Amino acid sequence: MGDFNVALVIVAAVVSVLVLLVSVYLLVNYQHPDDANQAYFPKLVIVLGLTVAVLSILMLPADVANRQACRKAVYNGALNFTVRHLSSSVQPFPNSFSGFSSGQPCFNQLPRQCAASTTPANSQTTWTMRATFPEYVVALTTIVGSVLFTIFGGVGIACLPLGLIFSFVRRPKAVITRSQYIKEATELGKKVRELKKAAEALHQEERSGNKGRKWRKNVKALEKELLLLEDDMKALEEMYPQGEQAEATWAFTVLGYIDKLIFGVVGLIVSIAWVEHIVISLLIDPPLSSFLNEVFIKLDGVWGLLGTAAFAFFCFYLLIAVIAGGDDAWFETCFHHNSPDEVTASYLGILFFPAVLLITNQSICFRWGGTLMNSFLFNVGLILLCSISVIQFGATAFAYYAQATAAQEIFGHTLQSLRGIKYLYKYNVFQYGFVALAFLTLFY
Known part of the structure; x- marks a missing residue:
């Protein structure tokens, strides 16, 4: 060592x-x-x-x-x-x-460094090195x-x-109530169906060869809506944990x-x-x-x-x-x-x-x-x-x-x-x- x-x-x-x-x-x-x-x-x-x-x-x-x-x-x-x-x-x-090796000698730079060290203190010199x-x-x-x-x-x-x-x-x-959960889930279901129709329409336009700027803009907007939908679904799952360990899931959510x-x-x-x-x-x-x-x-x-x-x-x-x-x-x-x-x-x-x-x-x-x-x-x-x-x-x-x-x-x-x-x-x-x-x- x-x-x-x-x-x-x-x-x-x-x-x-x-x-x-x-x-x-x-x-x-x-x-x-x-x-x-x-x-x-x-x-x-x-x-x-x-x-x-x-x-x-x-x-x-x-x-x-x-x-x-x-x-x-x-x-x-x-x-x-x-x-x-x-x-x-x-x-x-x-x-x-x-x-570029640690054992490579640097004799070509040594004279310059030595010359700089022996230069008078009141002098100013610009050194150019590669x-x-x-x-x-x-x-x-x-x-x-x-x-x-x-x-x-x-x-x-x-x-x-x-x-x-x-x-x-x-x-x-x-934690929200079951009725609130059903209401929110229903709204999300409607949004899912709307996004599915929009995706099918864009897919149809793609097949017909109509892939202009407006189509790409709509695709980006659809991707954004899908990301927001995923966030809404995760938020809904956090507010209404389900299963046998619902209380433990909620506790971990709070700790998170x-x-x-x-x-x-x-x-x-x-x-x-x-x-x-x-x-x-x-x-x-x-x-x-x-x-x-x-x-x-x-x-x-x-x-x-x-x-x-x-x-x-x-x-x-x-x-x-x-x-x-x-x-x-x-x-x-x-x-x-x-x-x-x-x-x-x-x-x-x-x-x-x-x-x-x-x-x-x-x-x-x-x-x-x-x-x-x-x-x-x-x-x-x-x-x-x-x-x-x-x-x-x-x-x-x-x-x-x-x-x-x-x-x-x-x-x-x-x-x-x-x-x-x-x-x-x-x-x-x-x-x-x-x-x-x-x-x-x-x-x-």
């Missing part, structure tokens, strides 16, 4: 296995029943994609912890592994970078991911906790909404902490405080990996916010309701979200037991693109805590020095957009 900390290696191995198992669990429970015994290759891509995305984000706190355990090998080991891992997230042949190909690929991918991350992450960091809290507020307060309230409150605290940290430590010059950096350092003083665990939680929360902001169900909650006590999405979110759907022609809705493979693949692609941006965002926001790490070297110094794109990161363009969208989502 050399100078690697054994405990850190064990934790990394256990977390990797858990992430793989959770990815399989999500696929099994979120997939549509029609895809249960088919589409095995897309399923493999989904599991690997989710695993790589999550582990890529967790590599940032692991890199911070590794800095303490492996001082001598931080650049030869952590940098090599991080670049390989991130490169594999954005291109299908990670072995093509086999020439970036490695993996670093530039990651940089270009980070730009695309940063745009999506700014949109979906900014909207999601507000919608995620508030959606959970308002879900608790709109929960069924008590209490869990949503708890997670919503915790998420709201984390979202506020994130926005506050970005404003006072990145957007204000000079920074008012390092805030969460100091919190992580103090937690490390309590226990070696406690600050790293908190750091990982805050980074992973950003990815959850991206999923929440990009998921169609969250946007339905945000701007397709008219009640004054419900959350509404920002006008920018309304503008950007259809644009993404028009480009991809996919629905990115994550639904328990009802997610089709094309939606799953789109979600995984979105998560992979945004995962690198989450790492860059975390490395920038927690630059003080993540200093002297491979991620900081790549996303801190390299991105801010590359020609053509350095100004986007030097002037915190994406951070401003992230905070602006978060506030617009909250107030509009």
Whole structure:
């Protein structure tokens, strides 16, 4: 093992296995029943994609912890592994970078670094050095991911906790009577028959070859009505549990909404902490405080990996916010309701979200037991693109805590020095957009 900390290696191995198992669990429970015994290759891509995305984000706190355990090998080991891992997230042949080896000498850069160290302190010189190909690929991918991350992450960091809290507020307060259940079920039955007639009419138009813009618009409207019908049916089942264990089912329903309230409150605290940290430590010059950096350092003083665990939680929360902001169900909650006590999405979110759907022609809705493979693949692609941006965002926001790490070297110094794109990161363009969208989502 050399100078690697054994405990850190064990934790990394256990977390990797858990992430793989959770990815399989999500696929099994979120997939549509029609895809249960088919589409095995897309399923493999989904599991690997989710695993790589999550582990890529967790590599940032692991890199911070590794800095303490492996001082001598931080650049030869952590940098090599991080670049390989991130490169594999954005291109299908990670072995093509086999020439980028930890044992490769860097004699061509050594004279420049030595000359810079012997330069007088009062002189100013701009050094131009060639970036490695993996670093530039990651940089270009980070730009695309940063745009999506700014949109979906900014909207999601507000919608995620508030959606959970308002879900608790709109929960069924008590079990309805049998007569009420029959009345509601009858209304749903009428709606089912109407939607069936509309589907048959659209199917007839499809057979006749009349598949113009109006037909596609009607299909989208029918899909939306079917999703709302499923939600109404689930809500009715919650309000009137049946079977021999009806009381236990109702008890679990109540506990589920209490869990949503708890997670919503915790998420709201984390979202506020994130926005506050970005404003006072990145957007204000000079920074008012390092805030969460100091919190992580103090937690490390309590226990070696406690600050790293908190750091990982805050980074992973950003990815959850991206999923929440990009998921169609969250946007339905945000701007397709008219009640004054419900959350509404920002006008920018309304503008950007259809644009993404028009480009991809996919629905990115994550639904328990009802997610089709094309939606799953789109979600995984979105998560992979945004995962690198989450790492860059975390490395920038927690630059003080993540200093002297491979991620900081790549996303801190390299991105801010590359020609053509350095100004986007030097002037915190994406951070401003992230905070602006978060506030617009909250107030509009």
